[in-house]
Amino acid sequence: MRPRNWTFYVQLAGFAGFCAFAVAANGWFVWRAAASYRLGDAWLPAVVMGSIIGPIFIILSWIISRLFFKIALRKTKSGKSPAPLEIFPEEEVLVAPIFEAPTGGFLATMAVLTCVSLWAIFAWCYQMYYGLAVTGLNNPVFWGFYITNFVFFIGISHAGTLISAILRIVQAEWRRSITRSAEVITVLVLVFGAGNIILDLGRPDRALNVFLAGRFQSPLMWDVCSITTYLIGSTLYLYLPLIPDIAILRDRAQGWRKPLYELLSLNWSGSHEEREVLEKCIAIMAILVIPVAVSVHTVVSYVFSMTVQPMWHSTIFGPYFVVGAIFSGIAALIIAMAVLRKGYGLENHLRAIHFENLGKLLLVMCCLWFYFTFSEYLTTWYGGEPEHMVIFNLKISGPYAPAFWLMAVTCFVVPFGVLVSPLGKTVRGTVIASSTVIVGMWLERFLIVVPTLIRPRLPYTTGGYTPSWVEISLFAGCISTFVMLYAMFTRVFPIVSIWEVREGKEQAEGEVVARIRTYFPS
Amino acid sequence: MESLTTSRNGFLRGLLGTLGVFLLSGIGKAWGTAPGDAGHGKRPLKPGEHRWGMVIDLDKCTGCGSCVVACSTENNLALGNPQEAAMGRIIRWLKILPSQEGEFPAPKQRLLPMPCQQCDTPPCTKVCPVYATFRNEEGIVGQVYSRCIGCRYCLNACPYTCKDFNWKAPVWPKEMQASFNPDVSIRPKGVVEKCLFCHHRLQRAKEEAVAEGRPLRENDYQPACAEICPAKAIVFGDLNNNDSDAANLSKDPRAFHLLEELGAEPKVTYLKEGA
Amino acid sequence: MEISRRNFFKFGIFSGLTSALPVWAKKAVLTPKEDAPPPMGEEGFAYTICGLCPAGCGIRVRKVDGHAVGISGIPDHPINQGGLCPKGAASLQELYHPDRLRTPLLRRGPRGSGEWKEISWDEALRALSEKITRAKSGSKIKPLAALTRARAWDIQGEALRGLADSIGKDNFFALGFPKSEFPSDAYERMHGSRRVAFHMSRAKLLVSFGFDWLQSYPSPVEAQMAFAQLRRGPSRDRAEIVQIEPRFSVTAGKADQWVPVRPGTEGLLALILAKQLIANETYDKAFIHAQSRGFEAFKKSLDALSLDDVSKTTEVPEKEIRLLAVKLSSLKPAAAITNRGPLLTQMAVHALNALLGNIGTGGVFSGMEGREGFWADGLADQSLQARPPELLLVDRVDPLFLSPSGWKEIVAKTPFVATVSSFLNETALSSDLVLPCHTPLERGHCSFHVSANGSAVLGAAPEAVAPLYATKDPGDIFLALTRALAGTRVPADFDSYVMGHMKKLRAEKMFHESSGGKIWREMSAAASGKPHATRSGKFEFDALTDILKLQDVKKAREDGGFPLHLHLYAPLAFSFGEGAHLPYLQSVAGPQTQEAWETWAEMHPETASLPGLSDGEAIWVESRRGKIKARARLSRAAMPGVVSLPVGLGHAGYGRWAKGLGSNPLEIGEEGTEVKLWKA
Numbered sequence A: 001m002r003p004r005n006w007t008f009y010v011q012l013a014g015f016a017g018f019c020a021f022a023v024a025a026n027g028w029f030v031w032r033a034a035a036s037y038r039l040g041d042a043w044l045p046a047v048v049m050g051s052i053i054g055p056i057f058i059i060l061s062w063i064i065s066r067l068f069f070k071i072a073l074r075k076t077k078s079g080k081s082p083a084p085l086e087i088f089p090e091e092e093v094l095v096a097p098i099f100e101a102p103t104g105g106f107l108a109t110m111a112v113l114t115c116v117s118l119w120a121i122f123a124w125c126y127q128m129y130y131g132l133a134v135t136g137l138n139n140p141v142f143w144g145f146y147i148t149n150f151v152f153f154i155g156i157s158h159a160g161t162l163i164s165a166i167l168r169i170v171q172a173e174w175r176r177s178i179t180r181s182a183e184v185i186t187v188l189v190l191v192f193g194a195g196n197i198i199l200d201l202g203r204p205d206r207a208l209n210v211f212l213a214g215r216f217q218s219p220l221m222w223d224v225c226s227i228t229t230y231l232i233g234s235t236l237y238l239y240l241p242l243i244p245d246i247a248i249l250r251d252r253a254q255g256w257r258k259p260l261y262e263l264l265s266l267n268w269s270g271s272h273e274e275r276e277v278l279e280k281c282i283a284i285m286a287i288l289v290i291p292v293a294v295s296v297h298t299v300v301s302y303v304f305s306m307t308v309q310p311m312w313h314s315t316i317f318g319p320y321f322v323v324g325a326i327f328s329g330i331a332a333l334i335i336a337m338a339v340l341r342k343g344y345g346l347e348n349h350l351r352a353i354h355f356e357n358l359g360k361l362l363l364v365m366c367c368l369w370f371y372f373t374f375s376e377y378l379t380t381w382y383g384g385e386p387e388h389m390v391i392f393n394l395k396i397s398g399p400y401a402p403a404f405w406l407m408a409v410t411c412f413v414v415p416f417g418v419l420v421s422p423l424g425k426t427v428r429g430t431v432i433a434s435s436t437v438i439v440g441m442w443l444e445r446f447l448i449v450v451p452t453l454i455r456p457r458l459p460y461t462t463g464g465y466t467p468s469w470v471e472i473s474l475f476a477g478c479i480s481t482f483v484m485l486y487a488m489f490t491r492v493f494p495i496v497s498i499w500e501v502r503e504g505k506e507q508a509e510g511e512v513v514a515r516i517r518t519y520f521p522s
Numbered sequence B: 001m002e003s004l005t006t007s008r009n010g011f012l013r014g015l016l017g018t019l020g021v022f023l024l025s026g027i028g029k030a031w032g033t034a035p036g037d038a039g040h041g042k043r044p045l046k047p048g049e050h051r052w053g054m055v056i057d058l059d060k061c062t063g064c065g066s067c068v069v070a071c072s073t074e075n076n077l078a079l080g081n082p083q084e085a086a087m088g089r090i091i092r093w094l095k096i097l098p099s100q101e102g103e104f105p106a107p108k109q110r111l112l113p114m115p116c117q118q119c120d121t122p123p124c125t126k127v128c129p130v131y132a133t134f135r136n137e138e139g140i141v142g143q144v145y146s147r148c149i150g151c152r153y154c155l156n157a158c159p160y161t162c163k164d165f166n167w168k169a170p171v172w173p174k175e176m177q178a179s180f181n182p183d184v185s186i187r188p189k190g191v192v193e194k195c196l197f198c199h200h201r202l203q204r205a206k207e208e209a210v211a212e213g214r215p216l217r218e219n220d221y222q223p224a225c226a227e228i229c230p231a232k233a234i235v236f237g238d239l240n241n242n243d244s245d246a247a248n249l250s251k252d253p254r255a256f257h258l259l260e261e262l263g264a265e266p267k268v269t270y271l272k273e274g275a
Numbered sequence C: 001m002e003i004s005r006r007n008f009f010k011f012g013i014f015s016g017l018t019s020a021l022p023v024w025a026k027k028a029v030l031t032p033k034e035d036a037p038p039p040m041g042e043e044g045f046a047y048t049i050c051g052l053c054p055a056g057c058g059i060r061v062r063k064v065d066g067h068a069v070g071i072s073g074i075p076d077h078p079i080n081q082g083g084l085c086p087k088g089a090a091s092l093q094e095l096y097h098p099d100r101l102r103t104p105l106l107r108r109g110p111r112g113s114g115e116w117k118e119i120s121w122d123e124a125l126r127a128l129s130e131k132i133t134r135a136k137s138g139s140k141i142k143p144l145a146a147l148t149r150a151r152a153w154d155i156q157g158e159a160l161r162g163l164a165d166s167i168g169k170d171n172f173f174a175l176g177f178p179k180s181e182f183p184s185d186a187y188e189r190m191h192g193s194r195r196v197a198f199h200m201s202r203a204k205l206l207v208s209f210g211f212d213w214l215q216s217y218p219s220p221v222e223a224q225m226a227f228a229q230l231r232r233g234p235s236r237d238r239a240e241i242v243q244i245e246p247r248f249s250v251t252a253g254k255a256d257q258w259v260p261v262r263p264g265t266e267g268l269l270a271l272i273l274a275k276q277l278i279a280n281e282t283y284d285k286a287f288i289h290a291q292s293r294g295f296e297a298f299k300k301s302l303d304a305l306s307l308d309d310v311s312k313t314t315e316v317p318e319k320e321i322r323l324l325a326v327k328l329s330s331l332k333p334a335a336a337i338t339n340r341g342p343l344l345t346q347m348a349v350h351a352l353n354a355l356l357g358n359i360g361t362g363g364v365f366s367g368m369e370g371r372e373g374f375w376a377d378g379l380a381d382q383s384l385q386a387r388p389p390e391l392l393l394v395d396r397v398d399p400l401f402l403s404p405s406g407w408k409e410i411v412a413k414t415p416f417v418a419t420v421s422s423f424l425n426e427t428a429l430s431s432d433l434v435l436p437c438h439t440p441l442e443r444g445h446c447s448f449h450v451s452a453n454g455s456a457v458l459g460a461a462p463e464a465v466a467p468l469y470a471t472k473d474p475g476d477i478f479l480a481l482t483r484a485l486a487g488t489r490v491p492a493d494f495d496s497y498v499m500g501h502m503k504k505l506r507a508e509k510m511f512h513e514s515s516g517g518k519i520w521r522e523m524s525a526a527a528s529g530k531p532h533a534t535r536s537g538k539f540e541f542d543a544l545t546d547i548l549k550l551q552d553v554k555k556a557r558e559d560g561g562f563p564l565h566l567h568l569y570a571p572l573a574f575s576f577g578e579g580a581h582l583p584y585l586q587s588v589a590g591p592q593t594q595e596a597w598e599t600w601a602e603m604h605p606e607t608a609s610l611p612g613l614s615d616g617e618a619i620w621v622e623s624r625r626g627k628i629k630a631r632a633r634l635s636r637a638a639m640p641g642v643v644s645l646p647v648g649l650g651h652a653g654y655g656r657w658a659k660g661l662g663s664n665p666l667e668i669g670e671e672g673t674e675v676k677l678w679k680a
Helices: A006-038 A044-072 A089-099 A104-130 A145-156 A158-169 A179-200 A219-250 A257-264 A272-305 A317-344 A352-383 A386-396 A401-420 A427-454 A469-492 A498-517 B002-024 B027-032 B066-074 B082-087 B123-127 B153-157 B174-179 B199-211 B224-228 B245-249 C002-020 C023-030 C091-095 C121-136 C155-167 C184-191 C220-232 C250-254 C266-280 C285-291 C295-304 C307-314 C318-330 C343-356 C380-386 C404-413 C474-489 C494-504 C510-516 C542-549 C572-577 C583-588 C605-609
Strands: B052-057 B095-101 B108-114 B133-135 B141-143 B234-238 B268-271 C043-049 C058-064 C067-073 C105-107 C116-118 C144-149 C172-175 C196-198 C205-209 C240-245 C257-260 C334-338 C365-367 C391-395 C416-421 C433-436 C445-450 C456-461 C520-522 C564-569 C600-603 C618-622 C627-634 C642-646 C674-679
Touching: A006 A044, A006 A257, A044 A219, A044 A272, A089 A219, A089 A317, A089 A469, A089 A498, A104 A469, A145 A158, A145 A179, A145 A272, A145 A317, A145 A427, A145 A469, A158 A179, A158 A219, A158 A272, A158 A317, A179 A219, A179 A317, A179 A469, A219 A257, A219 A272, A219 A498, A272 A317, A317 A352, A317 A427, A317 A469, A352 A386, A352 A401, A352 A427, A386 A401, A386 A427, A401 A427, B052 B245, B066 B095, B066 B224, B066 C067, B066 C583, B108 C250, B123 B133, B123 B153, B174 C067, B174 C091, B224 B234, B224 C067, B234 B245, C043 C445, C043 C456, C043 C510, C067 C091, C091 C583, C105 C121, C121 C144, C121 C155, C121 C391, C121 C416, C121 C433, C121 C474, C144 C155, C155 C172, C155 C391, C155 C445, C155 C474, C155 C494, C172 C380, C184 C343, C184 C542, C205 C266, C205 C318, C205 C343, C240 C250, C240 C266, C240 C318, C266 C295, C266 C307, C266 C318, C266 C334, C266 C343, C285 C343, C295 C542, C307 C318, C318 C334, C318 C343, C334 C343, C343 C542, C380 C404, C445 C494, C456 C510, C474 C494, C572 C583, C600 C605, C605 C627
Parallel strands: B052 B268, C144 C172, C144 C391, C205 C240, C205 C334, C240 C257, C391 C416, C416 C433, C564 C642, C600 C627
Antiparallel strands: B052 B234, B095 B108, B133 B141, C043 C058, C058 C067, C105 C116, C105 C433, C196 C365, C445 C456, C456 C520, C564 C674, C600 C642, C618 C627, C618 C674
């Protein structure tokens, strides 16, 4: 049995806590179903949601229990701590950000970001004190920047799923260097996505009513469940492949990092049994997290499509949003990778081929996005229903036309053009395409949310919407805080998965050759 | 891997048990209820149960606006100011919706008083995440200020745009607080509010009826707008009572509903202008 | 894993058990409880008369713990039948308005500076009575002029008249609001009496010449009720309504036909229609022959008018005019109405009624018994401009707002101005002494109210709520001043004064009966009077003929840089120029526009395109007299060449919600004034 030091108790608490949470989650669905029944409301949606989400949490608990029992509680022959794991020379550059002091440039950037974040916190306090009157929202434009940002950030969170999970399942070996940076984006940006909902609430102090009085007919509750599940799942999915890397860092670490790594590495020693358990858990998570991720942006789209408002009530919103999410997610990932590559000198690990392959995926998503958008607008225009055409005209030729056509250019014309050209194979090309895509996808979210609200079916007041300084500050604050947290992550954990790259370098070639041999007749 | 097998078995057993329980507790009833419907669906109503509705005769209505002012006074509506008006943030539960067709020299105009349409299948109650808006047993779509989290989903889901939101805490000069109707609570910032068919008057009328030991009579309960209309264009009553004016007028050949095709089944009926 | 199974079973057990409960228990367990209504203080009702306008609707005030918390109409009151206009519905806001005057104010700085000294009532009344005494013994011909609002008799007005009488002669004036008055000048010249009964609901065709009567009727509730009768009255014969007006007003929108006409030319249109009726011989020959005088001269004077010219001047197509003439003669009884505008228009429109033969007992117009009142008869502006008084006493009316062109000069020339008002409005701001009075809910009422069709009631009720501040009943103020001047001939206090008059009217018991809601007594029917009180006993055309001779039809269109015509209208929420101080009324002031807390200038996009104005833009509206700021509202329903502005905003005082909001178009002109527009 391993020594019972403080890390054991914290890990035990973590495991027990998570299991209790999973039980509580299941119980919560039961309680809400019973409460709905008592109130004479339909109880079936709660049961359906519970039947889907409940088991997911149980599976997550099972994975955590596997980690705890099979890795953390692993018996050692001598009862001593595991032997230190080595770091190869070419991997030094990966651990440099963790063990070396930050550069002046890094500190200066962080200082600027901190100022922006502090200003955003002030703006938020201002808003909480005075109410949403400080925004540009009004009757009938009840949603604006915050909901746009909510959808936008949740969309970007699909980066992690695609790269890590899907590429892992299809055994694409080039994923190895980039999975970590993708997964971190997901976990962090989900917080800001959900956070924007809190910013948008008229009564954020009552946000817990969602748990105390939740109604599952409402797509917002589907959002709550789905996003919470995705956040927990993604965090776990980030953590699992991080364990061996933390173990690698554990022995070189000094100061405050050492206890942290010791706690989080779960006593990993790199033995064969441990590797097996971990691979199994990661494989299950990879399969589990894909439908959850797809459901996340689908239910976000359902918030709009479940109403009867013109140009919201569209059947393709589910897949449209998922495609858009993956599209913006890949773009965000490319930008993040480019910045990391330049900032930390990771040219050896984040190579041109990674950008080229991601660029190809970006191109595919670009075409898919265009296909969906075209279908949506063609269908609306061809049907010609007056109330829909009012919104349509607002976007195509009215006050929102500049935003709309800018979106078309930045989401399709530029990325497509860049990515099919030779420039698309380079780092620079993909970064240019990604930058325009990020801008364009934000515009796309905005153009979905606001124009429909500007011209309601029965307008008492003509809508108009100009975001106020509070909304813009909070948007800037979300971005700056996200970047800050991301940067801080890179200084505590390696942003490229050390063991996976090492594994790839050592074993992948053989495996791939063997696999290819099975394709062709013997 | 034993634990996995055990857990899978246990999980399956649990699932089967649940299904059995559903059958026992009448799952058929559950399927019959439509979302957003406070369990009343289309089942036949018990005798004595009211269904409150309103009929507005547009041929009598002159667009004078008394109904708006009476509603505002009765329900302690926030006063408003020019800045809020410019931003479109004035809260009026009953709005006179102008619609103009055509142009000079032969335009057409309709001034339509629009309260909450009190739908029988409200699009707004479907989407509330916290049960802060719901349809009660007598057909009035309620609003629970103390539970509303201000997400404004119901405001966006309402096709009539007849709900309002408190963008800030309403400001009342001290002197005017003396004229608050004590039956209606003052809403805090960040919550949704809307016409409730002066539900507080129904509560008082019921109280009185109980105190006097008699059933509720037709004209015991009238919302402020119906009471004050000088042209008597607003008729309010129990749609389940075949003798009531409201029930009869709602079946008039001139009757129509706003956005009827959306299927929200509003209980506010309009009688169109003309012969 | 047992945990999940247990959870599912737990729910199953719950629902299973509840299904097994008997029905009554299930109801108790499963029905959500409704919150009981909150406990309330002592509730009571007071019945009184609204008093915000001369109509006199009966209102029921709901009081809880002494505070007025709700207003509704008295269901069987003959004037309003339980309904109220938006102003009545907003009375509570006026009662509890934060900017009400609470103590008498004496001017400290120069006039209009807003510097006041709060003084006690004793001081104020003493100062004023001293001033009056001095004025009486002075050399000025007119020591005092008293100005009040035009209305039927009431006790407060009686007290003021008593005061005025005790000081001099011809010094009592009433200020009306022409947009909301009947064409009494025409009635006087053609009927011999300023008041004629108008039975609107008898008409099968109602043609209004420039009178936006749904919004600007002298008794707003009466107009709404009459409209409902015309449309859905018991006779099932839906009356037809034609609106001839430069603007697509609320009435025009509710009418069956809108005839756009250039502002100020409605009279011409009436004349050409008269000519058409005469030419087609479809006028009521019997009436004209038997009951009118001067018809032939009138007919001759119409020769100068040609359909072509009038059509061009009024901008109404010839075909429309012809069709309208046919309509007038085919639907009977038809009635033509207008408000108290230019004399020619008043008489021309009323002449149509004679031609249509709807005047007489049982007709749409019939005689009316004279009712005592304070009518806006004399031309107060002109009389006082010629001879300004030494002291002007203004009672609850705002001449500087309603008629700035004449009254600014009068006030400037009057050495001492005292105002009785509840708010610091324009006139109060330019006064030397301001005496705060009760709002109508705080004072007793004893008043006549005459409806358009001549029926009259006596209304009497005590105060509905106790006065909030140290204000006084206006009658009390006037009586106190009279007492200070005339001594013991006047009753000791206002209550006994009121009782004295109630005894004279044989209505002493009414104050007691008011607690049960019976606050009115119907007075004798008025329509029995002879329709014509002229010397000839017939309808007179001569005055119209005379004025026609002086008229130049083919008015050359003066441009001189002012290419557009101003059209003014009074929204119901701002009727009589009052209402801007109450926020709830701001919301209903412009039902055809969006929620617009501002003075909006309605115009056709064509009209806006020349000065390059866009919707919602701040603009200047300038006439030869001056300029005001407004906000452009483009509407495709508007008449090109016309700019329509509402009257009611643009106060320099009158409380926080009215102060500084919008502009007063009466400062730059009246109906038909030529204006130009440009970006602000």
